[in-house]
Amino acid sequence: MSEIRQDRQYTKTHEWILNNGDGTYTLGISDHAQSLLGDMVYIELPNEGDMVSKTDEFCVVESVKAASGVFAPVDLEVLAVNEALEDTPELANTSCYDEGWLVRFRSDEIESLMDATTYSNLLD
Amino acid sequence: MKHTPLYQVHIDAGGKMVDFSGWEMPLNYGSQISEHHQVRTQAGMFDVSHMSVVDFKGVDSKIFLQNLLANDVDKLKTRGRALYSCMLNETGGVIDDLIVYHQDGENYRMVTNASTRDKDLAWINAQANDFNLSISPMTDLAIIAVQGRSAREKVFIAIPGVEEICGGLKPFNATNLGGLFIARTGYTGEDGFEIILPKKSAEFTWKRLLEAGVKPCGLGARDTLRIEAGMSLYGAEMDEKTSPLEAALGWSVDFSNPQRDFIGRGALENQTPTKTIVGVILQGKGVIRNHQKIETNMGEGEVTSGTFSPTMDQAIALAKVPKDAHGLVKIKIRNNWVSAKIVKPPFVRNGEILV
Structure with a gap:
């Protein structure tokens, strides 16, 4: 069984979004997603300051097995990217909800995402 | 989906199972990268029982295989010798790539890919009309590949009697030990054995190897290992529309005997890669x-x-x-x-x- 954190929201494409409480959000991939993809070997991140439209593929996570797009859940502005992933992409496997975060962003509207229970039902 | 005799063992070991040409096989048991390193540095084992084993018996076996294969089984002068070859169609395209072993006397054993099993058998049988031999797909066998720098010594520990019989076995040679067929071949670029054995012995042998410290490895690691080793995969580097001469496999096509008119020879001789x-x-x-x-x-x-x-x-x-x-x-x-x-x-x- 994959881990689902109660403190954040999820998308159908297996990203998680954590509200930092100051108008910013943190995004990563869920435990289910990292487990399906397997060992991460390269993660392509956007640039700070990038303006991204909802549903745009704005990161790519690559495991030995496959490359997989990470999609913007809302219109957003990239505030920071996790530079640790450049040398240690496996953080997205070993700590997908903490040290393996991908992007911090700012956005005006984020209400339409799944809560942990709904996401859990989706995986079943 | 089809299952090998080790299916339940893979499930119990946490294998992530995937569909490979109709077979439900382990992709990895957790980390493909760890499994890869395990083979490069120590020893790992792969269940490759989905591969197809075909035995050829009868007085015409040799001449039949000399016609069927682009490499020449005449090179197999001693018992147990193995040969890599492509099997070509009339236009010089590759129907499959395979290993053929000289068993004894007029008998040969061929191991071909799982994904091409049915078309291979149909093709082989269609070429056999004028030859006196029996062609037998061996469906009661399993195959375990044990690969890595310490693979051989771990097999010696796990299976009594192997060291005495196979200790001096040279690369690309095979021998029989009771019901086991043990070949010093592989698909990883490391030393090791490929062990063909009765289905009913597969689980016991796998567990003995585990106890000797050989780690299970999935098809994911098998692929990264063979790419690093520069080895071709049927369907990737070559297929029915690709000549072996255009797939860097020219070394395995033997034109040296002008009398040997193997299938596809004419097409290859007229080709400029x-x-x-x-x-x-x-x-x-x-x-x-x-x-x-x-x-x-x-x-x-x-x-x-x-x-x-x-x-x-x-x-x-x-x-x-x-x-x-x-x-x-x-x-x-x-x-x-x-x-x-x-x-x-x-x-x-x-x-x-x-x-």
Whole structure:
């Protein structure tokens, strides 16, 4: 069984979004997603300051097995990217909800995402 | 889906099971990269029981195989010798690639790919009309490949009697031990054995190997290991529309006996190869994937097997490019052209990086 954190929201494409409480959000991939993809070997991140439209593929996570797009859940502005992933992409496997975060962003509207229970039902 | 006799063992070991040509097989048991390193540094084992074993018996076996295969089984002078060969169609395209072993006297054993099993058997049988031999698909067997620098000694520990019989077995040779057929062959670029054994002995033998310290490895690691070793995969580097001469497999086509009119020979002799398979190492960021385009000094090519190399810690590939292409190239990864260089495979052999 994959881990689902109660403190954040999820998308159908297996990203998680954590509200930092100051108008910013943190995004990563869920435990289910990292487990399906397997060992991460390269993660392509956007640039700070990038303006991204909802549903745009704005990161790519690559495991030995496959490359997989990470999609913007809302219109957003990239505030920071996790530079640790450049040398240690496996953080997205070993700590997908903490040290393996991908992007911090700012956005005006984020209400339409799944809560942990709904996401859990989706995986079943 | 079809299951090997080790299916339940894989499930119990936490194997992530995937569909491989209709067989439910383990992709990995957790980490594909750890399994890869396990084989490069110590010993790992693969269940390859989905592969197809066919035995040839009868007075015409040798002459039949000399007609059927692009390599010449006449090279198999001693009992147990193994030979890599392509099996071609009339236009010189590759129906499959395989290993053929000389068993004893007039008997031979062939191991072919799982994905091509049915078409191989149909083709082989269709060529056999004028020959006096029996062609027997062996469906009661399992195959365990034990690979890595300490693979042989671990097999000696796990299976009593093997050291006495196989201790002196040279690479690309095989021998029988009771119901076991043990070959010093593999698909990883490391030393080791491929053990063909009765289905009913598979689980017991697997567990003995586990106890001897051999770690289970999935098809994921098998693929990255064979790419590093520069070994072709049927359907990737070659297929029915590809000549072995355009897949860097010319070394396995034997034209030396002018009397031997093997299937596809005429087509190959009239062919001027314009492509070949080379190794590629990515110099920029990213991972090379199958079917990405390559720009070379001689024109465009395509990635046939792209991956991340765990041993080299960078992206590598086998690629089909115009003949004589060399030096720096560019690979199209998503929307970017990323720089890479052509090298001569293998990338890795016996634990050492060679490029």
